[in-house]
Amino acid sequence: MLKENVQEALSAQLNAEVYSSYLYLSMSSYFSSTDLAGFANWMRVQAKEELMHAMKFYDYINERGGWILLKPIEGPPTEWKSPQDAFEHTLRHEQKVTGLINDLVDLAIAEKDHATNNFLQWFVSEQVEEEASAGEVLQKVKRVGDNTSSLFMLDSELAQRIFTPPAQGDGK
Numbered sequence: 001m002l003k004e005n006v007q008e009a010l011s012a013q014l015n016a017e018v019y020s021s022y023l024y025l026s027m028s029s030y031f032s033s034t035d036l037a038g039f040a041n042w043m044r045v046q047a048k049e050e051l052m053h054a055m056k057f058y059d060y061i062n063e064r065g066g067w068i069l070l071k072p073i074e075g076p077p078t079e080w081k082s083p084q085d086a087f088e089h090t091l092r093h094e095q096k097v098t099g100l101i102n103d104l105v106d107l108a109i110a111e112k113d114h115a116t117n118n119f120l121q122w123f124v125s126e127q128v129e130e131e132a133s134a135g136e137v138l139q140k141v142k143r144v145g146d147n148t149s150s151l152f153m154l155d156s157e158l159a160q161r162i163f164t165p166p167a168q169g170d171g172k
């Protein structure tokens with residue numbers, strides 16, 4: 001059985017993952033409204049990934065016989081000044097989430113909950129990728145600057161991103 005404080009912290013992370021999904025969906029909508037369909041696609045895929053993260057927490061809490069208390073999801077911002085502003089926000093947000101995951105690992109270790117620690121290691125690696133991919137797009141956006149044709153080229157590149165569901169046994 002999960003200890004109550006661990007269960008509460010995992011539920012809070014489920015909420016944070018759904019919030020991330022909301023945030024990126026809101027960014028997707030912002031990009032659609034500025035006619036950057038490729039950027040909008042990238043964010044939509046990101047929003048899907050975050051929901052998948054949330055479901056991993058859901059399934060894990062269930063598996064351990066825990067009780068899931070779904071709390072309200074905060075409303076995300078709806079506007080950004082520029083693509084660079086949105087990607088700076090994305091990178092900042094992912095760094096914050098990394099901190100939350102690290103805190104969870106600390107808690108699992110303090111509570112000697114090895115199964116939860118093991119479960120969380122997937123997220124530890126995932127956050128390395130999340131920060132890297134947000135940082136990579138941010139660098140590209142910065143390089144584009146005010147060049148409209150480069151911006152549209154980057155937009156076509158970001159249109160290529162597709163959602164890849166995790167392999168069997170790697171969550172649902």
Ligand SMILES: [Fe+2]
Nearest residue numbers: 017020050053
């Ligand atoms: Fe996530």
Ligand SMILES: [Fe+2]
Nearest residue numbers: 020094097130
């Ligand atoms: Fe993320």
